[in-house]
Amino acid sequence: MDVLDLARWQFGITTVVHFFFVPFTISMAFLVAIMQTAWMRTQNERWLRLTKFFGKLLLVNLAVGVVTGLVQEFQFGLNWSDFSRFVGDIFGAPLAMEALLAFYLESVFVGVWIFGWGRIPPKIHLATIWVTACATLLSAYFILAANSFMQNPVGYRINEEAGRAELTDIWAVLTNKVTLITFPHTLFAAFMVGGAVVAAVAMLHLVKGRRDPVTAAPEAASDAGAFRSALRIGAVAVLIGGVGTAITGDLQGKVMTEVQPMKMAAAEALYETEQPAPFSLFTVGTLDGSRALYSIEIPQLLSFLSTGSFEGEVRGINDIQEEYEELYGPGDYAPNIPVTYWTFRFMVGCGGLAAAIAAWMLWTTRRGSVPGSVWMLRAAAVLPFLPLAANSFGWIFTEMGRQPWLVFGLMPTASGITPGSTAGSVFATLSAFTVLYAGLTWLWIWLLVKHARPGLPDVSAEADWGRRRSRDVAGTGRDDDDADRPLMFAY
Template identity: 35%
Template structure:
């Protein structure tokens, strides 16, 4: 058993490593693409050359970041076949569809128009180039949409059934997969978080220039765009995150209970644990500070619905495991005799709990003969680790409210013309540059770690989805990925720092803010 568990842990660790490295670059790509479109729109409407210089400067940073995102993202899709082969076999018909669309439509749209963005400045009209820039932003966000449709299906598997003849999940309703409420909520929440990241990135670099008295014309305008965009985005993140929490009440009750360290079912309206110290061995909180009603309002949108606790959810999981045993036994009979209609009818009545029956595979192969102790152990396996989920979620939420306060105050400073002289705030802005990424990584940790022990919620246990690799294979590949991705990150950060230190090219001749001024060709070719 232990080598198998080691294989699962290493497979999860490798995917987590590559995913978290990749998601260093994705949020900035999502947000900067729209900021570029906004800046170039101002240039086209006003004709002021400074807005073109701004677009080209931030576009250079966008290009570096985009290249690193592509390099780190391609490997992730190959891992489904390499490290998670049974997962790919089991749900490839559903999961593969949005990934294929992402590759064929969104990625190629994005890549094509990025080329036109960088090399079309002197070859296209202003309006045509602006259309290209907006298409870059659209393609970037479409790419995220299809990835999150795939991930949302893992959180809430809709529009699919298990076929006992092929031993696979098969899609029955593509539109249900695309318009899965969990996927749509994840998409808007994720892209809004990316907008916050880009706004903070632009604000922090602009603050650095203002503190050093460099490129003041571009820095002040960039700060104005970033603060207004960031304020709207940070407010959206909180609202959309609340919607994600509400959907978890419907589709991922155990995850929500673990996030809130809610061991017992809360009578309506449920209280919110502001701070607590979850003790998973004692199955209670060592201490907790609560706010009445808040969790009920967030989780149920009412004051009359109870919030199920971990203990009751474990009991519910135990009942579903018993149904899953019946489904597994019926499936075995169907495989032995495909014409056994009684077995097919019994399987059809219980197949939605087959995944719960597969949890018993950790304890024995003949699932249908599991003992009460094994059923109980499998039911307790449905509880994720509460402590890391509880505190990671609160770090994310605290940062979310910090961003609202930060951008609101920054917007006020910009609006009143005080931003350039507010050196203390500019230093805060500079040192806040990494905080959106901390919040985003916390969010992904909550989403993925909180789903355990499922790779697909209620359908396929994580330990059952891995490839039959050796532990040595995974250790070697994990080390290779770690070294390679760390090298890419260092190279990428050095390129970004070099471009930031150099700054935007200064105009020559007439005033940079005068309409209709032609840029120096040397400035254009430099980008």
């Protein structure tokens, strides 16, 4: 393997592993915020116990995810300095906004949320987790804006003298048509991940409680009621996320057809332009990916997905290749067809299966029932990995389908490599990062299992804190129990 291949492998490994944590953080922050809000409104301890229980999983994910993100940024400077030099003026702007605004808010307010239990007024404490959750969305938006520039360059000009692209319109970058549809698509997909984790953990605890001989204890009944509520919230989040992902994915396909027709053609292994074009459920092609040998197709569906019309024309790989050769010069402008074709289908398949399991969970737990089927246990164990895999396959498809471009139409991937890099040096860092990421992934899973396995925590101190604050004496800043103490001690 040459320097380019090794550098691409390094980028792929670090990006995919880091993206394990992104959808988990986004969705879990909102789900925990919803649980804490439910506690504040109802003063029912089950919601407080769920908040503390799933809040630990959120914090584990945040801690490990930050480390993987730092390593990912470090490898940009190692292997892709020419890319940074050429488009750093544009690509760096939204990333700087993410670090200075979104990540700052997320870090500060999650810290206040962690250490603020029992120390600050409950409503202010609740606001901190909501600010944290919104900051994760802001962070995702800025990062997607940077990535969308690579898919559809806007808001720039080429400085021929400096030999680099320069930012001319930051608003155009932030409102890129690719960003505007990729953001909700990513958001809905993220909620499938968090919802799946909540639903799966709750289901496993419900089944465990049912099989435990000590089921008559009040604590066990309380835990069962809390986990049933969590399961249904998680399953609903998966279903809403699934529907939203499908709708936004359809819109994203139409935008992709407009700005990157080669990616859409590769996703369907469509070699010749067709009108109308069928959608292939299964295709077997030649080893070099140059043509299809056998395909199972749904007539006219690809035309609708690409153009919104069942009679629409979808351009094929061969025609687009000829156009790109005239526009950009000689070269192979088709991505790896088998990879783009199958990652697209694995993305859809894993997401659809996760939604089906979530619907099954809702059905089997209706009217307070607890399923005892071994198949439900197996499905619950698999559920968290399905939307996680769907998200990963989606990113692989997005990045591999753009090849051979690093910035579409502006910079080939081979031109972004750091000058002077050697295969040996890149292989060394690739090996080190792979070992590091494998260790971090193992640590992440171990910590999640460790904190998810026990039952719900005791929250008597926090519950008393919340109840006392709810009886705050109007206009004094003190509650009834503090009425005989100086104001400075009220909090």
